[in-house]
Amino acid sequence: MRVLVVEDDRETAQFLQRSLRESGHAADIAGDGETGLAMARDDKYDVLIVDRMLPRRDGLSVVQTLRGEGAHTPVLILSALGEVDDRVKGLRAGGDDYLTKPYAYSELLARVEALARRPAPEEQTTRYTVGDLALDRLSHKVTRGGEPILLQPREFRLLEYLMRHAGQVVTRTMLLENVWDYHFDPQTNVIDVHISRLRSKIDKGFAKPLLHTVRGAGYMIRDGSE
Amino acid sequence: MTALSRLLSSFPFRVTLAYMGVFVLAAVLIVSFIAWRANELLTTKVIETLSAEVVGLREQFQTGGPARLRAVVAERAAEPGSALYLLVDDTGRKVAGNLNAIPQALSTPGKGDVFSYTRTFEGNGGARRLAVGVPVAVPGGYTLVVGRDIEDQRQFADTMWQVALWSVGLLSLLGIGAGLLISRIVLTRIDTVSEASRKIMAGDLTRRIPLAGSGDELDRLSESLNAMLGRIEELMAALREVSDNIAHDLKTPLTRLRNRAEAALRSQDDSASYRDGLSKTIEEADELIRTFNSLLLIARLEAGAVAETMTPVDPAAVIADVAELYEPVAEQAGLHLEVSTCEGLQIIANRELVSQAVANLVDNAIKYSTGSKGTQLAVRIGLDRAGETVEITVADSGPGIAPNDRPRALQRFVRLEKSRSQPGSGLGLSLVAAVARLHGGSIRLEDNAPGLKAVLVLPAAAVKTQAEPLATATAS
Numbered sequence: 018m019r020v021l022v023v024e025d026d027r028e029t030a031q032f033l034q035r036s037l038r039e040s041g042h043a044a045d046i047a048g049d050g051e052t053g054l055a056m057a058r059d060d061k062y063d064v065l066i067v068d069r070m071l072p073r074r075d076g077l078s079v080v081q082t083l084r085g086e087g088a089h090t091p092v093l094i095l096s097a098l099g100e101v102d103d104r105v106k107g108l109r110a111g112g113d114d115y116l117t118k119p120y121a122y123s124e125l126l127a128r129v130e131a132l133a134r135r136p137a138p139e140e141q142t143t144r145y146t147v148g149d150l151a152l153d154r155l156s157h158k159v160t161r162g163g164e165p166i167l168l169q170p171r172e173f174r175l176l177e178y179l180m181r182h183a184g185q186v187v188t189r190t191m192l193l194e195n196v197w198d199y200h201f202d203p204q205t206n207v208i209d210v211h212i213s214r215l216r217s218k219i220d221k222g223f224a225k226p227l228l229h230t231v232r233g234a235g236y237m238i239r240d241g242s243e
Numbered sequence: 244m245t246a247l248s249r250l251l252s253s254f255p256f257r258v259t260l261a262y263m264g265v266f267v268l269a270a271v272l273i274v275s276f277i278a279w280r281a282n283e284l285l286t287t288k289v290i291e292t293l294s295a296e297v298v299g300l301r302e303q304f305q306t307g308g309p310a311r312l313r314a315v316v317a318e319r320a321a322e323p324g325s326a327l328y329l330l331v332d333d334t335g336r337k338v339a340g341n342l343n344a345i346p347q348a349l350s351t352p353g354k355g356d357v358f359s360y361t362r363t364f365e366g367n368g369g370a371r372r373l374a375v376g377v378p379v380a381v382p383g384g385y386t387l388v389v390g391r392d393i394e395d396q397r398q399f400a401d402t403m404w405q406v407a408l409w410s411v412g413l414l415s416l417l418g419i420g421a422g423l424l425i426s427r428i429v430l431t432r433i434d435t436v437s438e439a440s441r442k443i444m445a446g447d448l449t450r451r452i453p454l455a456g457s458g459d460e461l462d463r464l465s466e467s468l469n470a471m472l473g474r475i476e477e478l479m480a481a482l483r484e485v486s487d488n489i490a491h492d493l494k495t496p497l498t499r500l501r502n503r504a505e506a507a508l509r510s511q512d513d514s515a516s517y518r519d520g521l522s523k524t525i526e527e528a529d530e531l532i533r534t535f536n537s538l539l540l541i542a543r544l545e546a547g548a549v550a551e552t553m554t555p556v557d558p559a560a561v562i563a564d565v566a567e568l569y570e571p572v573a574e575q576a577g578l579h580l581e582v583s584t585c586e587g588l589q590i591i592a593n594r595e596l597v598s599q600a601v602a603n604l605v606d607n608a609i610k611y612s613t614g615s616k617g618t619q620l621a622v623r624i625g626l627d628r629a630g631e632t633v634e635i636t637v638a639d640s641g642p643g644i645a646p647n648d649r650p651r652a653l654q655r656f657v658r659l660e661k662s663r664s665q666p667g668s669g670l671g672l673s674l675v676a677a678v679a680r681l682h683g684g685s686i687r688l689e690d691n692a693p694g695l696k697a698v699l700v701l702p703a704a705a706v707k708t709q710a711e712p713l714a715t716a717t718a719s
Contacts, residue, residue, distance in 0.1 A: 210571040
């Protein structure tokens, strides 16, 4: 996947470029808003990482201009401003995700990969399967090896989110934002406990676990044989 | 700037000057008008008198002919005083009287006017004097001029003018003097205020502006400034306290972070200890970031910067969501999470912030309940309506907080001794307090006997739905 990093701080930009390359992605750097906009117009990038405060043209304006020109490339906005209204402004400008500085690289990578592989609305299926685990979004039924599994509504949404991003790392913050719609830090490891509950329902008694913990990053649902 | 030029450019002085200018102009206009009117009136009066005399002289002519008129004119002209006469024949030759020729201004018979003439008979060297006269045609080609000297009247008017000018001059001088005096008094008082302000700016925040004690507008201004200074001093003190606390609570983890990095760097071993050192460093950094974020959020909330994101929120839903989030953690800690809410309540709030506040309370309750082992411990989350407010209660049966410690527990960074061992930034409750304040509410800490009962009080909003009887009662 090709990523464009629009970030004026050289060190941050180079750190991201190096890290993304290590993760197996191609990454280019634009040092200001105008350059970033010009490079993004080439349309060869799968994801744009745009800092909010940039010289020559600010990040939100870059995203707005691109969206105005009809570009659909997913955008992750990076910002030191992390309040509720800042996030709303960022998403309203056309950003697809918003990450507050300082962030863990694993968090950024997980979000970038989630954005890059986000299915277009028309491609969204009503049924997800990972190995012998199946989730039906319409009938709200979950089965593993054909056996029905009973889930609480929230557990269903949790599993649904994980399965939509099957094979990708999903961080605790992403879960909190997308499953619970909270953008604050609940201090205690609440998500871990929810996950272990879900795990006991879908993996317990099966030889091959599907819900994996990715150390230092988050969780991933994956069929081991893939 | 010199003292005088400061005085001259002062506001009260300029006001006095402008006021005086207007006053003098008005005075001059009024005096001029009165003088002009008086003069005109007097002249008219004199002409009337003269016309009456002309009638008398004409009678003399009718009874005694030209000779009699000449004799009477000569006789009256010879009398000392201000009366003026002239009788000329048809050739323009002077027949009798004390004027030498018909003045230019009186060339039209019957029309009286002011004229000047040279007086010769009193031996004053022929000074030109002012007079009023009426010329009349007398049968037989004679022209008779009867006049009155008004030079004395004119001199009186001149004197009056001089008096008026002197008065205006004197008034102006007095006005300037008064202006200077007022300016000086006001300037002195304003200088006192400026001086005090300068000293305060120089760093002496405890100083106040001295009051004159008269209770006038300058005193009132000083009082307002003093009140403002009091508030600033309070805020500065609070800020200092916060920075002290930040210094204390951020320096400790920063030192730990640095030590760990240094220890990892010093170790002679394999990369495993490096890895361990680095991952611990990242953990410490994350903890620092978390504390920092909370601090920033509290600061933002206290500045009231998120008011525009308020929407109607159902507190029962907020509680249900938070309880649902924490239920597994509570269960894992061997706690029972009891939720009792009531329907149909609404608050105008930022859902995210209120959720975070409730989450913080529940988090605390779970954290402190686990400390004391007992049979079937419970954390209770309740929702009630109390008058115009909505009360969200989170109660635990942990160690609680002693009554005298409760106000302190709401302050930033305060971690009561018992809780030092627990993880956390000490910002949880103060964040709740900040959220409450932002929504126009408050937080109460009470005894749950045993344990702590935290009550988040938020103003209730009128619910618009018709189905709720409670709502229709309060919708007005």
